[in-house]
Amino acid sequence: MENAVRYLTKYDQEVxxxxxxxxxxxxxTLSLIPSENYSSKAVQLALATSYTNKYAEGYPYxxxxGSREEQQSGRYYRGQEHTNELELLAIRRALQLFTPNPGDYHANVQPxxxxxxxxxxxxxxLKPGDTFLGLALDYGGHLTHGHNVNITGHYYNAVQYRLNESYELDYEEIRRxxxxxxxxLIICGATAYPLQISFRQLGAIARETxxxxxxxxxHICGLCVTGYHEHPFPHADIVTTTTHKILRGPRAGLIVCKKPYxxxxxxxxxxxxxxxxxxNTIAAMAVALKExxxxxxxxxxxxxxxNAKLLSEMLKAEGFKLMGGRTDNHLLLLDVVGSANGLSAKNGNWLAKRWETAGIVANKNAIPGDTKPWYPSGVRLGTPAITTIGMKDQDMANVAEWIIRATRHAENEAELQRVRDEIEQFMGRFPSEPFYV
Incomplete structure (x- = not known):
């Protein structure tokens, strides 16, 4: 079978x-953005199937x-026998993966x-104007947790909770x-929080109020379902996630909730x-859920x-300031302005650009106290993608060394090019399985 990219290039040279x-x-390059990953060839192939052609408004039930009748199709178009089977398969797999007892929960795979x-x-x-609590963006939360530039901060009365001085969730403050x-409603979870979240404590606060x-x-769904992070169920009523980060699926969303909702x-x-x-995305999601x-x-x-813990220990030992002092999950958040031992930088945006010149891809990120989101003090990095291609404990020393050199010599173009050359050679050791080449 002809390689997919070669076929595409014959048809459209520019694309x-x-x-x-x-x-x-x-x-x-070294992919250290914690929200990025490499999907398998099976996931990519599922995206490129005939399901791309089919409209399927509605649900397969x-x-x-208050009960879901699977014997009756809720689609608005005809020709749905296979789309119905596919969506129900994805739902079953989502419930099997994410819930302690699938019969007590419901999943929506369409977001x-x-x-x-x-x-x-x-x-x-919620109705417009109703109140909900969410973690503030500059304390590790997400735009959709009520930030004022997002629609969730416009439609609703979003009260933002923050972290304490140790960059930890303050459960007593959330309760207050x-x-x-x-x-x-209280929404929890984060996009730049390196520590464990106690869903048990948050569930108790929600029930109490x-x-x-x-x-x-x-960010952490893959850790929750494998036991490396506390699971949100049964403490949470509803769970949302993407499927394209640590889950290694297509770019999509997923909602799992207790059945009454x-x-x-x-x-x-x-x-x-x-x-x-x-x-086609739901087909790819079903593949990723099986994986x-x-x-x-x-x-x-x-x-x-x-990998994340080892990398954090090595960077901290050299003088990088880690928000929270460590990581319990897949990501690290560095205060690069406040780092020591020749590792401080003008700001996170500047340093992320210099790292990219050296072949290290991470992202700038706000930390508490930042007032300029495009020029924040932090850089966020993680290990999901480099772990997917096969990097293990022993490889973290190389990754740490390149980050340290690219930071200490951020204005030395020749040194950044040397780092880039070393990374390119190093990356050649790992299989090209995730890529169409």
Whole structure:
């Protein structure tokens, strides 16, 4: 069978050339953005199937008196026999992977990504102006947790909780805010928080104050389902996640909830926010969910955490300032302005650019006190992608050395090029399985 990129290039040279260039960029650089990963060839092939052609507005079932009737199709178009089977398969796999007892839960696999999934949950249970609690963006939260530039901060009264001086969740402060503001919903989870989250404590706060607890586990879902992080169920009422980060699936969203909330969630996704689902993406999601239930995936998740811990210890020993002082999961958040021993930088944006020149791809990130989001003090990095291609404990010394050199010599173009050359040679040791080449 002809290589996919070569076939595409024959058909459209411009797009084919860009795909080839991006593939080579990914193969030759060190991907340390914790929200990025490499999907398998099976996932990529599922995306490129005939399901791309099919409109499937609605669901493969109808709701009747609060129950899901799978014998009746809720689609608006005909020709759905295979889309119905596929979506129900993805739902079954999501419930099997994410819940302690699938019969007590409901899953919606149609959200186009994590942000639409979060908005669907909020719109299902809140009216404009209603109050909810969410973690502030500059303390590790996500835009959709109520930041004022996001629609969630416009439509609703978003009360933002923060971390303490040790960059840890302050559960007593969250309880105090919940009692003071009586939110209908509390959303937890983070996009730049390196420590463990106690869903048990947050669930107790939600029950005590009469709020729903929503756990956004987009970053840590793979750790939750393999036992390397506390699982949100049964403490949370609703869980949202993406499927393209540590889960290594397509770019999509997923909502899993306790069964009584299923009908409201479905109505909020469709027809509330979306039209036809992307069935090719749901096919790829089903593949990724199957992969995540394998013994190999549990080994992978454990290695992700080990790699992150080792990398954090090495960087901290050299003078980097780690927010929280360590990592318990897959990511590190560095205060690069406050780092010592020749490792401080002008700001996170500047340093991330210099790292990229050296072949190290990470991202700038705000830390508490930052007032300029485009020029923050932090850099966020993680180990999911480099672990996927096969890096293990012994490889973290190389990764740490390159980060340290690229930081200490950030204005030395010749040294950055030497680091880049070493990384390209090093990356050649690992298999090209995730890539179409």
């Amino acid at each position: 084919g050339a860009l795909v080839s260039a991006e593939t080579q960029r990914q193969r030759r 109808l709701w009747s008196n 186009l990504s994590g942000a639409p999934a979060n908005l669907a949950v909020l719109s299902a249970f 805010l919940a009692k003071q503001h009586s939110p209908k 009469g709020a729903l607890l929503v756990a956004d586990i987009a 299923g009908a409201a969630i479905d109505r909020a996704v469709f027809p509330g926010l979306q039209g036809g689902p992307h069935m 995540a239930m394998s013994p190999d995936y549990k080994l992978y998740a454990g290695q992700v955490v080990r």
